[in-house]
Amino acid sequence: MSLLRETALVAGKDLRIEARSRVALYQILPFGGVVILLFAFALDPDRGILPRVAPGLFWVAVLLAALLAVSRSFAVEAGNGARDGLRLSGLDGSSIFLGKAAAVALELLALEIVLGVAVALLYDVEVHAPVLVALTVVTATVGVATTGTLYGVLAAGLRVRETLVPVLLLPVVAPVMLGATRASEAAVEGVPSEGWPWVALLALVAALYTGMGMLAFGPLLEET
């Protein structure tokens, strides 16, 4: 089976599980919404701070929700020896990595659309460069999903995985947070030329972790 078909098989399996269990809909999405709301309460909309810091708050909320999505992606492999089943499946490690990362990325994209609308309404934010925002969202999401999937498998076989994933992942995705926030700020402020270099950084991080994940995921799945 080709890499693409194996990837689609794994991604389809993960998305089907999420569609049926509705953990993303009933837990991860509300969690992201609550974070956005809490920021609004903490920073009082009347003081005019929220529109200026909205991009950073949005990406912090996405990142926190991404931690849950990554943990969930590997939690479904923990029951009934499913992880051993995945190892025995004969699927290539690269395909498993790409499939799991693609499923996480699609979940995050859906989450970002909902949270983006919430931020625009609650924080009174206008976007002046929609193409820049769209590319920022796509590259940052791929970066977070691939990084999360790579570090997620490191912790997957351990009993402390729920607490270890954030500790491992948050420092590594700092460049994604920085780039996504700066590019989003440029889009909100209507100076897209300042955002494109950050999108290039995001694309570089996404490509780097996609390549690293394709190489390292298989051995890590076997050894951890």
Place this chain on the structure above:
Amino acid sequence: MSLAVRLRSAVCLLGRYPALAGADLDVREGEIVLLSGANGAGKTTLLRAVAGLVPLYSGTGEVLGHDLVRDRRGARRRLALVGHETFCYDDLTVGENLRFASRAAGRPADAGDAAIERVGLTRQNGVTHGRLSAGQRRRLALAVALARQPDLLLLDEPHAGLDAAGRAVVDAVISAAPSEGRTVVLASHELDRARALAGREVVLSAGRTVAGVVEPELARA
């Protein structure tokens, strides 16, 4: 006839404990071999080592011509393991779990249909794994293995948790294996039942194969 499994001085560690301490095993293609031994003798570890789930610390291993260290994936594509767990997803239905297993093994998606019928779970096709009874889960685990259309079937306590009808299904699958060109290695404590099915018994003790390891004609080969 060539060998489906060949282990030489296989040592596997679980932590620092040598669960296999120099096991040897030859299994011919199309043969049904029973692994017996007391609890902790190393039966499960041996099956998991053959499946490539437990790495060999030392020694050598080959499955259907694929080296267990250098070409573990090649070996896995041609085998299936029914272990203590089902390797299935709670939120996927019986049919979805089977389709995933068969397609992952490069088999047609409908390979699961024949398997589901064979184990008697046709009526549960749309039921999620999480809602199945313990016995139905055991049957599904066997169906998942069959849906992969393996050349080598590894069965760890395949009769455990099954009712009389379920045990008969397992017996039928094992008995039919040679005529389907399939090799079976099973570990069991139900020795009378398993001996009636197997052509040869290999006894393990303290992580070593102590009897029935190599047939005389294989030793000469």
